[in-house]
Amino acid sequence: MKAIVCTKYGPPDVLQLKEVDKPTPKDNEVLVKVHAASLNAADLDYLRGRPMVRIGGLRKPRYKILGSDIAGRVEAVGRNVKQFQPGDDIFVDLSVCGFGAFAEYVCVPEKPLALKSASMTFEEAATLPQAAILALQGLRDKSQIQPGQKVLINGAGGGVGTFAVQIAKLFGAEVTGVDSTEKLDMVRSIGADQVIDYTQEDFTKSGQRYDLILDVVVSRSISDYKRALNPKGVLRMVGGSMARVFKAMFLGSLISRSKKMSIVMWKPNKKEDLVFLTELFEAGKIVPIIDRCYPLGEVAEAFRYLEEGHHQGKLVITIDSKKNEFP
Ligand SMILES: NC(=O)c1ccc[n+]([C@@H]2O[C@H](COP(=O)([O-])OP(=O)(O)OC[C@H]3O[C@@H](n4cnc5c(N)ncnc54)[C@H](OP(=O)(O)O)[C@@H]3O)[C@@H](O)[C@H]2O)c1
Structure with missing residues (x-):
């Protein structure tokens, strides 16, 4: 699969689009085909290697594929997974379970996953979790x-x-x-x-x-x-x-x-809150503000724009396997 790989801390230029092994879900995990991911200011801390994130990786990033928020479709499930099945559309914040949003696929434990409403696009759903x-x-x-x-x-x-x-x-x-x-x-x-x-x-x-x-x-x-x-x-x-x-x-x-x-002592992926936010979205009471969408190959460009601070609302990565070609 294609993924944006980060092997050292630094500016967005350190990010590389690479071919890596597609992951296999463990017994309690689902394999998600990622359709959209969104950037958060915290992702910049992991890219730049700011002091707090070095606790988990002093000299180089602990996780080679960055990115927290995704929306996608379950493609396969581990044998102990009870609540999800292939074909389910989900959204989740991966910052508590190994990151990996900027890739075509990611394996995620079933516990933090929430079902995406059919009325949300993948791009909209990816803005919500964090x-x-x-x-x-x-x-x-x-x-x-x-x-x-x-x-x-x-x-x-x-x-x-x-x-x-x-x-x-x-x-x-x-x-x-x-x-x-x-x-x-x-x-x-x-x-x-x-x-x-x-x-x-x-x-x-x-x-x-x-x-x-x-x-x-x-x-x-x-x-x-x-x-x-x-x-x-x-x-x-x-x-x-x-x-x-x-x-x-x-x-x-x-x-x-x-x-x-x-x-704010944040409780990521709290189910009741994700359901509440979904209901607000469905009722038209909250609307995600999406400034720009970028293809997977332009994650570095998206980080540059985020770092400049001119973005309004959220920046989204749209992950379309057909378009994730190497330049
Ligand atoms: N508490 C927790 O548990 C927890 C968990 C995860 C993340 N976080 C933190 O949550 C934050 C999330 O940020 P975000 O994703 O919303 O960032 P963001 O999208 O970059 O938004 C920050 C906004 O603040 C504006 N701004 C910059 N300087 C300002 C100033 N002096 N006065 C007023 N506005 C100013 C920026 O505009 P301009 O650039 O145009 O000035 C920008 O519009 C990050 O700091 C992240 O580390 C906290």
């Missing part, structure tokens, strides 16, 4: 978003942010989306009541206060967040600089007892 789950769990769990609350999404125009804006609106919040200039029309179009251009204005200095801030990029200091939160406000940190995240988590509660600052 980004939409982070948005949903970040807003709902612990922070317990409530109708009428003032909610700010920092990084509203990216993968997690575009789902977060839509989900916060569904929970009845008044939503402010913060991102760069060229993304703001799109952020408004998916439901944000207000938008702020972070290149022009600092949301922590506007005098506005929020009940809940979901921060995808954690770009401010603890005292900035404190100023931007209502007395009982909550900061939920999805990603960003680890130094800032840990500072806010450990020092935040010392500085202000009533304002809670915590990391």
Whole structure:
């Protein structure tokens, strides 16, 4: 099969389209023919070999085929697999079971798999597992978003942010989306009541206060967040600089007892959440924002675009065996 292989950390140029052995499912696994995969900002950490990911592979990547989110069709099942059969369409986040999204086939344990709705394209389904789950769990769990609350999404125009804006609106919040200039029309179009251009204005200095801030990029200091939160406000940190995240988590509660600052402790592939997101999609209540689709052979190009930061919403890899030719 064809796959994008990563044998060393580095820029997107290190990625190579290669012919590798098609995997064989173990007893508890299914073999999935991958139809679409999506890129997440976290995939860049694995490509670049950022400190956190080196715990699993100090000098070179532990997993040679990167990529977390896929949607595809079950082609074969191991002898102990009970819930899936060949022909089932599924979607899943592979970051907890060995990665391998950027390939024509991947073997996956049956447990994390969820059935894809027939009303979703493979491309749409591949956008959901990591980004939409982070948005949903970040807003709902612990922070317990409530109708009428003032909610700010920092990084509203990216993968997690575009789902977060839509989900916060569904929970009845008044939503402010913060991102760069060229993304703001799109952020408004998916439901944000207000938008702020972070290149022009600092949301922590506007005098506005929020009940809940979901921060995808954690770009401010603890005292900035404190100023931007209502007395009982909550900061939920999805990603960003680890130094800032840990500072806010450990020092935040010392500085202000009533304002809670915590990391989103993500529960990937939680079945009820994937079913809930599927129902929202089927009811037309959330729409994945897909900026561009790339063929498998152009994964490196997709990473370059992701790294430049101009993408709006999600980037998708469409894996069509007939078109995955070597250049
Ligand atoms: N907590 C967990 O358990 C967990 C699990 C998996 C992943 N993660 C993390 O979750 C994050 C997911 O990010 P994503 O995929 O949504 O990334 P993304 O698609 O790159 O979106 C980030 C958005 O933030 C914007 N941005 C950059 N700097 C900003 C600033 N200073 N102020 C406001 N907006 C800014 C970017 O726009 P411009 O580039 O135009 O500025 C972009 O639109 C990653 O950091 C990942 O590591 C967390």
